[in-house]
Amino acid sequence: MAEITAGAVKSLRGRTGAGMMDCKKALQEADGDEERAVDLLRQRGAAKAAKRAAKDVSEGTVQIAAREGRVGMVEVLSETDFVARSEAFEEFARSTAEKLLDLAIAEGEVLTGAGLFEADAGIEEALASLRIQVGENVQLSRAVRFDLESAGRVGSYLHFGNRIGVLVEVSGDSDAAEETARGIAMHAAATNPQGLSPDDIPVEVVEREKAVLIEQAKGEGKPPQIAEKIVEGRMRKFFEENALLWQTYVRDPDKKIKDLLGDDGEEMAVRRFVRFEVGE
Secondary structure (H helix, E strand, C coil), rough: CCCCHHHHHHHEEEEEEEHHHHHHHHHHHHCCCHHHHHHHHHHHHHHHHHHHCCCCEEEEEEEEEEECEEEEEEEEEEHHHHHHCHHHHHHHHHHHHHHHHHCCCCCCCCEEHHHHHHCCHHHHHHEEEEEEEECCCCEEEEEEECCCCCCCCCEEEECCCCCCEEEEEECCCHHHHHHHHHHHHHHHHHHCCCCHHHCCCCCHHHHHHHHHHHHHHHHCCCHHHHHHHHHHHHHHHHHHHEHHCCCCCCCEEEEECHHHHHCCCCCCCCCEEEEEEECC
């Protein structure tokens, strides 16, 4: 059996982040071959993660990166807040957000971790190493990137210890437009809109809400024609609470979000938004 030196253990620890005794054992089993030892540690990390897969991954972080007309956002999940606040975990999330800016992926599409692994196998390898280091079932939950190909600005916002992240794109092309987009992103972080307009809210969500309201109206003993008008009014309130453009702006209760789009004399439109909340 090859002699396992302290230098070899240190080198393996530097590559994998695994504990000293785990590295020494892997090197012993691999007869001193560092590459084989790396594979052994990754296999064990994957096996440990698989055993813990049923455990909740309700903690984590959202990270945002931007460069030259591109803005990317990722959500990474862990089992515990202790791991979510660790430097290794946060560094993985930050570096993945940065990598997102250069990957050949579908712009504007919310991707799962598997979608990113197809674009860059190195991300999956880094995730496997992180699992070994922290001993938890860490997951790269989802990611999205906005590419600005025409006049427009993106406002981004991270909230609540990086547990909520929002990207908002507007059609204006000025610093004022970007500031408006950021204000709307801050608003969306607080209100969790279900769509940009009523038409963008998923049909199943609208139908479920309408069914509940119809049953409520029936339970109140209202005549059918009156019940219909009651449901119509309550659905409008539902849209005002859940459609971003119809919502009351949290920083100015006298305005709707759609009222902000011409405030500085520049005609703007909100093109799209994406909101990530850890574990949602």
